[in-house]
Amino acid sequence: MSRIYNFSAGPAVLPLEVLQEAQADLVDYRGSGMSIMEMSHRGKEYMAVQEEAQANLRELLGLTDDYAVLFIQGGASLQFAMLPMNFLGRDAVADYVNSGHWAAAAIKQARLVGQVNQAANCEKDIPTRMPEASELTWTPGAAYAHITSNETISGAQWKSLPVTEAPLVADMSSDILSRPVDAANFAMIYAGAQKNLGPAGFALVVIRKDFAERGNKALPAMLRYTTHIENGSMYNTPPCFSIYMLALTTRWLKRFGLAQMHRQNVEKAARLYAAIDSGTFYRGTAAKAFRSDMNVTFRLPTEELEARFCEEASKAGLKGLKGHRSVGGIRASIYNAFPVEGVERLVQFMKDFEKRCG
């Protein structure tokens, strides 16, 4: 097998040893005579898997018992709706920082439910960036404040997360578990699975139980956070295989810890940004102070060169480098599981490409 380097923004690269373990056990899970996919979710074997995933996340995120760890189908997109449906009452207002595509998507859904204040708006700024602390205007008594810790498309990332008076909620879809975070500052953290957690199919929701209690009790059961808390994320059949992959991925991650993983992520990103900054051929699209360690975005002198860059990189085994269709350019997504050697290969490819085409 010849494994390529997969720079996709999500679904994204998974640790090779996790995939190999899943493959070995796929038809016969640990001598049970069944696949993990075929087992009752109420059976001992699967329950142990889900409990391990929750315990690993508690340990990695340093969560106290005040927090519940939930797995809710529908990805971050359903969270864009569930959050305001639960907490944004008729006479309330929620603060949202509009930092780009995904923040704007969250705001659009919240506005279908209630009143939104944009605590800052740098959605369309070029270079792309996150707001400075001085720009943030929070509403006294807001139902909650919402941020997007990393904008996957623009490649901008909060380097210092804000602390707010209102319950702070963060969409961490594209940088969850990539760095240590003080979870105690958050009322809720959510993240689609398909970047740093495992395959697509659920959102991780970490929520302070007393915050969840404030949710709208008239909602259908599946849309109330309290339902999932009361049932240990087993109100209905969970996406068992995806959570099994999460258990394996978090077990792999625990071997490093978030501090070490963060150092490695910073180092990987720094190499790419150094290559971008080494001349004028490549041009980073995010403001330097907010450059993402997860999604490295840059442009070439022309769109023709960008297309050629992606095509030739792909032939060289460097795949998924095309920027999001809404913005174009190049995007190298280098999540936790993306290997250092792949970054080195891309840096070398960038040098060679510039020599040939610059």
Added chain:
Amino acid sequence: MSRIYNFSAGPAVLPLEVLQEAQADLVDYRGSGMSIMEMSHRGKEYMAVQEEAQANLRELLGLTDDYAVLFIQGGASLQFAMLPMNFLGRDAVADYVNSGHWAAAAIKQARLVGQVNQAANCEKDIPTRMPEASELTWTPGAAYAHITSNETISGAQWKSLPVTEAPLVADMSSDILSRPVDAANFAMIYAGAQKNLGPAGFALVVIRKDFAERGNKALPAMLRYTTHIENGSMYNTPPCFSIYMLALTTRWLKRFGLAQMHRQNVEKAARLYAAIDSGTFYRGTAAKAFRSDMNVTFRLPTEELEARFCEEASKAGLKGLKGHRSVGGIRASIYNAFPVEGVERLVQFMKDFEKRCG
């Protein structure tokens, strides 16, 4: 590897050859150098998988272009909420047939949204059953009429599905694709994946496009059927691996077709019911006219004997026979992928057990 016989109600047994193909391709999907789980859902390879799954379902269910085939995360439980949220307006009423645990669960969620009429109620009848045609009282002008084609827990199944004036909606979670159905009679069919479709992680929703158009346009995007139709079930990242397994499972099923699969399902169930009816030791819990071909439910003379039956069966490689915790007894779930030999083994085990303990 010694494969056991898995009678679990869901997640449930999958075709062995489907699991083996998924295993072979798990780390390196068809020489791509990536797992199917790692690929962009907008890439050619994954798109072809999702399109195959949709095409297979269209063929198997005989769907015209009037219908959309959707994959929506959250299982049947989220459909219990989405259905009334979309179609049950303030001044409207929806008809629900209360045929048991799962119908009652759907009704409970609908009542959080609007007004429900029970077109018939045999929820607590013993023996468990579906209503006779003469019992059904439909509301003129109802927003929709809802049935549960097979009650997974009680083991009762509609043998002749009703035709209604109001748009007919069916929860077919536990017997989808187990028999030919005239889809043209339905405005919407939905089914949690984890019985006859693949691993847990989504609901299949087959919906007539003009019915979907009637949905509440003020809902958040993820909760509107029209969103998923307009985006070909790619509004957000789909549960790619689960849909890949669906593609393989429906490809496998197409080799037989629904008519042949139905004959085989009836034959498998008939063998078990014959064993139950052969004496007085075993007692079927569903009325004979409504006995399910998917979930065969029965009792033994005492709960102690039932516990011993499950324990000894499990040791003999016949797993997952314990009835649902809400009703007790024995339940043998024998979905499409459950092999005939497993049924024969259970029949033999039942005979032996009766000889020893009867």
